[in-house]
Amino acid sequence: MIGSDVRMENYRVLLADRMSLRIRPADVVLTRNAIMWMEVEKSWKPSAGVSGTACWRTVQVCEIVAVRRTEDEAQENTQTQKPNWRSKQHLLQYPYSFTVSYVKRSGQHQWRCSDVTFYCADCELCDLWIQVTNEQLALLANRPKSLLVYINPYGGKRQGKYIYEQKVAPVFRRAGISTDVIVTERANHARDHLKTEANLDKYDGVVCVGGDGMFSEILHGLVSRTQSDHKVDQDQPDAELVPCSLRIGIIPAGSTDCICFATTGTIDPVTSALHIVVGDSQPMDVCSVHHNNGFLRYCVSMLGYGFYGDMLTDSETKRWLGPARYDLSGIKTFLNHNYYEGTVSFLPAEENLGSPRDKLLCRSGCLVCQHKSAIKDKHSETSEEREKPGSDSWRAICGKFIAINAANISCACPRSPKGLSPSAHLADGSTDLILVRECSRLDFFKHLLRHTNKEDQFDHSFVEVHRVRKFRFQPNHDSMVILEQDEPHKEGGPPPLYSSQPIPQFNADSNWNCDGEILPHTAIQVSVQCQLIRLFARGIEEQQQQQALLEEPCTLLAFNQNTDY
Numbered sequence: 131m132i133g134s135d136v137r138m139e140n141y142r143v144l145l146a147d148r149m150s151l152r153i154r155p156a157d158v159v160l161t162r163n164a165i166m167w168m169e170v171e172k173s174w175k176p177s178a179g180v181s182g183t184a185c186w187r188t189v190q191v192c193e194i195v196a197v198r199r200t201e202d203e204a205q206e207n208t209q210t211q212k213p214n215w216r217s218k219q220h221l222l223q224y225p226y227s228f229t230v231s232y233v234k235r236s237g238q239h240q241w242r243c244s245d246v247t248f249y250c251a252d253c254e255l256c257d258l259w260i261q262v263t264n265e266q267l268a269l270l271a272n273r274p275k276s277l278l279v280y281i282n283p284y285g286g287k288r289q290g291k292y293i294y295e296q297k298v299a300p301v302f303r304r305a306g307i308s309t310d311v312i313v314t315e316r317a318n319h320a321r322d323h324l325k326t327e328a329n330l331d332k333y334d335g336v337v338c339v340g341g342d343g344m345f346s347e348i349l350h351g352l353v354s355r356t357q358s359d360h361k362v363d364q365d366q367p368d369a370e371l372v373p374c375s376l377r378i379g380i381i382p383a384g385s386t387d388c389i390c391f392a393t394t395g396t397i398d399p400v401t402s403a404l405h406i407v408v409g410d411s412q413p414m415d416v417c418s419v420h421h422n423n424g425f426l427r428y429c430v431s432m433l434g435y436g437f438y439g440d441m442l443t444d445s446e447t448k449r450w451l452g453p454a455r456y457d458l459s460g461i462k463t464f465l466n467h468n469y470y471e472g473t474v475s476f477l478p479a480e481e482n483l484g485s486p487r488d489k490l491l492c493r494s495g496c497l498v499c500q501h502k503s504a505i506k507d508k509h510s511e512t513s514e515e516r517e518k519p520g521s522d523s524w525r526a527i528c529g530k531f532i533a534i535n536a537a538n539i540s541c542a543c544p545r546s547p548k549g550l551s552p553s554a555h556l557a558d559g560s561t562d563l564i565l566v567r568e569c570s571r572l573d574f575f576k577h578l579l580r581h582t583n584k585e586d587q588f589d590h591s592f593v594e595v596h597r598v599r600k601f602r603f604q605p606n607h608d609s610m611v612i613l614e615q616d617e618p619h620k621e622g623g624p625p626p627l628y629s630s631q632p633i634p635q636f637n638a639d640s641n642w643n644c645d646g647e648i649l650p651h652t653a654i655q656v657s658v659q660c661q662l663i664r665l666f667a668r669g670i671e672e673q674q675q676q677q678a679l680l681e682e683p684c685t686l687l688a689f690n691q692n693t694d695y
């Protein structure tokens with residue numbers, strides 16, 4: 131049936147969308163890449179009344195979720211929801227029909243699963259359509275068939291289980307994906323299961339239902355398992371890590387969900403489920419964090435010392451508040467206005483990776499990340515030499531910092547839609563190191579506020595940002611003592627709160643916030659591991675890309691208007 135060029139042209143069937151009672155004659159065409167059908171868009175004008183414009187609707191085969199006999203679907207619907215009496219009527223009148231479920235973009239990067247039902251003149255034609263469309267779908271090798279799902283029932287607003295069962299499982303069922311579901315019973319349950327127990331050969335991917343912390347568990351389980359399977363020693367900061375073969379899907383059900391937002395453009399369980407179904411693949415960099423040549427953790431979104439570390443430490447005591455804990459701890463940490471002294475040394479990234487202050491946003495099909503992917507394997511000995519700490523290529527900055535943040539990805543999230551570093555790339559092998567030096571509360575507030583509006587948060591004298599491949603941090607306690615001696619608090623003088631100078635705080639150390647987990651050490655070595663993992667995502671689609679796909683192209687093919695039905 132399928133030749134090298136699959137075309138089922140002029141197999142006319144009757145077309146009706148779910149909500150319409152009227153059945154129109156229509157032509158449907160299936161090519162190797164797309165299914166197209168005629169639709170009449172109704173409009174109303176006071177002068178002309180209702181008029182209709184015919185146009186072709188096109189759905190790429192790679193965005194078809196499933197095709198099946200409508201009666202099968204109707205049966206399933208009666209078990210799960212109220213039967214749709216219109217569909218029932220259609221079915222009685224035209225018993226041979228099939229339904230195509232497909233991805234429909236509904237703006238703001240959200241995807242929905244939409245259905246269109248085609249009513250056929252006879253049973254053979256109906257079966258033929260289903261068979262040929264399914265044959266086309268079977269050629270899509272990147273689609274997962276079997277998934278291992280971990281649900282954190284306590285993440286975010288504790289909705290993980292509900293979100294999965296109500297919104298995600300029906301989409302997987304429709305796409306014919308089989309799942310093994312594990313609801314975690316304790317922290318690190320998912321990590322440990324992946325690391326040692328899970329039979330990963332059975333699966334095409336792992337799904338994480340939870341927030342960034344839960345994602346971090348899956349990441350650690352999968353990366354550690356891959357390294358131990360390949361006998362790679364994670365404790366060696368220079369070890370060449372083996373990329374994970376399984377992709378990870380994120381169903382957002384946490385508090386910040388920045389990894390989901392920065393890779394799909396939204397926080398929406400159905401959208402994420404559909405990215406998994408169509409088998410998207412987005413490579414991602416992972417930072418490895420070491421202390422004294424011993425492995426500590428991996429990080430995908432943000433490593434933050436000072437402000438974000440203190441905020442996280444405080445927020446852990448307020449978990450019962452849910453996502454609002456970050457607001458409360460954020461205000462408290464802001465008012466404390468601590469800063470910390472230390473030395474940051476770093477290895478700048480190659481110049482062709484752009485700069486954190488250019489306006490080249492990482493979007494679906496990003497050329498910077500693709501270029502990196504192409505040259506990734508050509509890692510020469512001279513570049514290895516260049517990367518050794520102490521070589522001329524490294525730079526060191528010593529100072530007092532309110533915040534030291536490494537944004538491996540933009541870290542866009544609903545709180546900050548452009549993120550900590552709006553131009554950071556998902557898979558370029560670098561991380562954006564943001565240094566916020568001591569400054570007044572008002573200046574720091576202005577800087578924070580710029581994360582929420584269009585202004586440039588790096589455009590302050592006390593902020594600098596570098597795109598780096600590696601960095602190290604060494605806290606400097608001794609100089610804190612010197613600082614104390616420099617600015618002694620005189621008896622009888624104004625209390626520090628009213629001082630015009632920034633008020634030094636003498637907490638020796640802050641903590642590192644690593645994807646929402648507190649690290650046990652302050653002196654750390656960080657190295658970006660280029661494209662170590664892949665997600666079921668495609669990066670944020672450009673507004674134009676989205677628009678083009680929202681307004682599906684009309685008149686792609688000439689069609690036979692000869693309608694006899």
Ligand SMILES: CCCCCCCCCCCCC/C=C/[C@@H](O)[C@H](COP(=O)(O)O)NC(C)=O
Nearest residue numbers: 341342343384385386387388546578581645646
């Ligand atoms: C005056 C208003 C100021 C608003 C400033 C907003 C800046 C927000 C930048 C947020 C960057 C978040 C990076 C993501 C970190 C997550 O990995 C972590 C853990 O997320 P989870 O709780 O597991 O979902 N969340 C936090 C807040 O540390």
Ligand SMILES: Nc1ncnc2c1ncn2[C@@H]1O[C@H](COP(=O)(O)OP(=O)(O)O)[C@@H](O)[C@H]1O
Nearest residue numbers: 285286314315316317340341342343344384385
């Ligand atoms: N069953 C469980 N009980 C308690 N904690 C869990 C469980 N499963 C996972 N966790 C932990 O909960 C923490 C927060 O999870 P996450 O899903 O990221 O939610 P949030 O975004 O609200 O922080 C993670 O550090 C994870 O290790």
Ligand SMILES: [Ca+2]
Nearest residue numbers: 415538555560
């Ligand atoms: Ca990056």
